[in-house]
Amino acid sequence: xxxxxxxxxxxxxxxxxxxxxxxxxxxxxxxxxxxxxxxxxxxxxxxxxxxxxxxxxxxxxxxxxxxxxxxxxxxxxxxxxxxxxxxxxxxxxxxxxxxxxxxxxxxxxxxxxxxxxxxxxxxxxxxxxxxxxxxxxxxxxxxxxxxxxxxxxxxxxxxxxxxxxxxxxxxxxxxxxxxxxxxxxxxxxxxxxxxxxxxxxxxxxxxxxxxxxxxxxxxxxxxxxxxxxxxxxxxxxxxxxxxxxxxxxxxxxxxxxxxxxxxx
Amino acid sequence: xxxxxxxxxxxxxxxxxxxxxxxxxxxxxxxxxxxxxxxxxxxxxxxxxxxxxxxxxxxxxxxxxxxxxxxxxxxxxxxxxxxxxxxxxxxxxxxxxxxxxxxxxxxxxxxxxxxxxxxxxxxxxxxxxxxxxxxxxxxxxxxxxxxxxxxxxxxxxxxxxxxxxxxxxxxxxxxxxxxxxxxxxxxxxxxxxxxxxxxxxxxxxxxxxxxxxxxxxxxxxxxxxxxxxxxxxxxxxxxxxxxxxxxxxxxxxxxxxxxxxxxxxxxxxxxxxxxxxxxxxxxxxxxxxxxxxxxxxxxxxxxxxxxxxxxxxxxxxxxxxxxxxxxxxxxxxxxxxxxxxxxxxxxxxxxxxxxxxxxxxxxxxxxxxxxxxxxxxxxxxxxxxxxxxxxxxxxxxxxxxxxxxxxx
Numbered sequence: 001x002x003x004x005x006x007x008x009x010x011x012x013x014x015x016x017x018x019x020x021x022x023x024x025x026x027x028x029x030x031x032x033x034x035x036x037x038x039x040x041x042x043x044x045x046x047x048x049x050x051x052x053x054x055x056x057x058x059x060x061x062x063x064x065x066x067x068x069x070x071x072x073x074x075x076x077x078x079x080x081x082x083x084x085x086x087x088x089x090x091x092x093x094x095x096x097x098x099x100x101x102x103x104x105x106x107x108x109x110x111x112x113x114x115x116x117x118x119x120x121x122x123x124x125x126x127x128x129x130x131x132x133x134x135x136x137x138x139x140x141x142x143x144x145x146x147x148x149x150x151x152x153x154x155x156x157x158x159x160x161x162x163x164x165x166x167x168x169x170x171x172x173x174x175x176x177x178x179x180x181x182x183x184x185x186x187x188x189x190x191x192x193x194x195x196x197x198x199x200x201x202x203x204x205x206x207x208x209x210x211x212x213x214x215x216x217x218x219x220x221x222x223x224x225x226x227x228x229x230x231x232x233x234x235x236x237x238x239x240x241x242x243x244x245x246x247x248x249x250x251x252x253x254x255x256x257x258x259x260x261x262x263x264x
Numbered sequence: 265x266x267x268x269x270x271x272x273x274x275x276x277x278x279x280x281x282x283x284x285x286x287x288x289x290x291x292x293x294x295x296x297x298x299x300x301x302x303x304x305x306x307x308x309x310x311x312x313x314x315x316x317x318x319x320x321x322x323x324x325x326x327x328x329x330x331x332x333x334x335x336x337x338x339x340x341x342x343x344x345x346x347x348x349x350x351x352x353x354x355x356x357x358x359x360x361x362x363x364x365x366x367x368x369x370x371x372x373x374x375x376x377x378x379x380x381x382x383x384x385x386x387x388x389x390x391x392x393x394x395x396x397x398x399x400x401x402x403x404x405x406x407x408x409x410x411x412x413x414x415x416x417x418x419x420x421x422x423x424x425x426x427x428x429x430x431x432x433x434x435x436x437x438x439x440x441x442x443x444x445x446x447x448x449x450x451x452x453x454x455x456x457x458x459x460x461x462x463x464x465x466x467x468x469x470x471x472x473x474x475x476x477x478x479x480x481x482x483x484x485x486x487x488x489x490x491x492x493x494x495x496x497x498x499x500x501x502x503x504x505x506x507x508x509x510x511x512x513x514x515x516x517x518x519x520x521x522x523x524x525x526x527x528x529x530x531x532x533x534x535x536x537x538x539x540x541x542x543x544x545x546x547x548x549x550x551x552x553x554x555x556x557x558x559x560x561x562x563x564x565x566x567x568x569x570x571x572x573x574x575x576x577x578x579x580x581x582x583x584x585x586x587x588x589x590x591x592x593x594x595x596x597x598x599x600x601x602x603x604x605x606x607x608x609x610x611x612x613x614x615x616x617x618x619x620x621x622x623x624x625x626x627x628x629x630x631x632x633x634x635x636x637x638x639x640x641x642x643x644x645x646x647x648x649x650x651x652x653x654x655x656x657x658x659x660x661x662x663x664x665x666x667x668x669x670x671x672x
Contacts, residue, residue, distance in 0.1 A: 047314035047631070056627040072627065084468045090396040091385040111385050112308075112378020114318035115396050121468035121624035127318065127378065129309040151307045152378025222624065224554045225468045243626050245554060 296645020
């Protein structure tokens with residue numbers, strides 16, 4: 001269960017280029033479809049809806065012509081260091097895979113105590129407040145590789161871990177005991193029309209992500225909490241980077257900056 | 265907890281009067297049962313909780329009644345282990361109050377989890393790294409201990425004593441009660457602490473996260489201390505209220521004053537340490553995580569919460585109960601104990617609700633939670649259950665050993 005800074009060979013991670021992201025929402029739709037994420041007829045109550053990947057629209061608060069907008073897609077951050085949700089779960093229903101760094105959810109073991117949701121600072125986890133229900137025709141399109149979750153359990157983005165299992169199975173059938181680049185890609189990355197999302201092994205220089213995370217544009221959400229997310233963002237805008245880290249004390253408050261309309 | 269062989273006949277109100285008293289509480293209990301049915305049948309969408317407020321009024325009340333139920337283990341420890349003999353007059357009542365608090369909390373938790381039938385998974389698939397695992401193990405085991413401590417009280421009932429096996433069981437259990445008092449102290453120490461640890465270890469929630477010693481954050485120790493300060497205050501209140509309602513003297517008046525004094529001394533120690541903890545957290549821990557102290561207090565969860573916890577429901581009752589003339593006066597004794605209990609409720613409210621209200625993500629907003637009637641009904645049901653059980657215990661058991669003598 002220990003998740004202390006593993007030095008494993010494979011660490012799957014994601015890089016999202018916010019300068020490219022148009023906020024089209026394709027990644028979120030693909031995620032919903034791929035993972036059988038339930039929805040309700042009335043989705044206006046965002047505090048109770050299910051979204052493994054949520055897109056935040058952030059503004060710098062400045063007036064025209066300095067007004068700027070950024071879209072921040074937020075999947076599970078797949079925290080690497082003492083993963084907050086893994087360490088708190090009393091029933092070991094959240095799992096950190098040391099061989100890949102994937103943080104997965106064992107839905108059939110979840111007791112629905114929601115302590116993991118309190119522990120997660122990224123609001124990644126959703127609780128099934130209702131029984132999942134799809135329109136009759138939509139049931140035909142459910143993904144048979146992902147079990148729908150029942151009422152009363154918590155669910156979250158798994159980096160499409162079922163795709164990882166499928167990729168491993170395929171590799172085994174081909175006589176390989178390793179995955180090649182491109183064998184395993186989450187649905188959101190695959191669906192992005194502007195290729196703003198990149199995925200791969202952060203430790204393997206063969207993958208683009210291993211280089212992108214070293215970019216001066218790279219940052220992570222709430223870095224000072226030291227959860228060591230494996231989701232990185234790229235942005236050339238200082239106000240976005242500063243905002244993403246709640247930098248309210250050591251630098252000028254992100255909120256007050258927003259009010260003052262500062263665009264760096 | 266007396267082991268006398270000849271139990272005195274105690275005067276109790278008439279059966280119709282008692283049933284009338286119970287009927288109000290039974291109605292409340294039924295209301296709560298309906299609320300519980302809706303939550304279990306239709307799901308937790310019946311509550312005001314959401315993906316922000318994953319804990320609501322139930323967890324607040326759970327934490328509060330577990331803290332207030334600490335009177336049982338602490339009184340047991342003082343009486344059986346440290347030989348504070350004045351507590352003999354009310355140790356039975358303290359055990360019953362503790363039993364009510366813990367069984368009520370576990371009942372409420374069962375409704376609170378999304379999959380109640382999987383509740384045993386936390387034993388079966390226990391994650392030893394989770395503070396909640398420790399809480400679940402300890403409160404369950406401690407409820408067993410409280411049940412064992414309750415048994416000798418039940419076997420003192422005149423009808424039950426006519427059955428030799430049960431009489432001997434009760435007397436034998438009474439003889440080894442010191443062992444259970446010690447086990448109860450050990451278990452309570454850890455689960456009271458772990459409840460604090462549950463929030464103190466949330467290193468990604470800057471409002472509740474605390475540094476500490478080894479694996480234990482400071483909240484671990486503060487929760488223990490606040491519980492043993494508030495527990496005796498609730499015991500004092502319950503005994504006082506029972507005396508008023510039944511119009512009988514149940515314990516010597518100085519006993520209540522001594523218990524209240526003990527509560528006040530512990531409360532002062534707690535407040536000093538809590539102040540030190542808050543100052544360090546506000547000046548070092550929170551800023552290191554990118555938060556200013558003032559970021560945590562927004563309407564309606566404003567600075568009044570901290571003020572209320574420290575001054576109105578902290579320092580004020582501590583001062584009242586430390587003054588001999590004040591605690592010897594019934595009005596001030598009740599105000600002091602009531603405020604002490606309310607301070608603990610407010611503290612647990614802050615750790616539960618305010619922790620979740622403060623946005624950690626920069627793109628999120630400060631959110632507000634309001635419980636639904638279903639949630640309130642279950643809270644009311646737990647209180648009703650407590651009143652009913654204590655009323656039955658008072659009527660049919662010998663909770664106060666000196667009652668006959670004091671009303672002679």
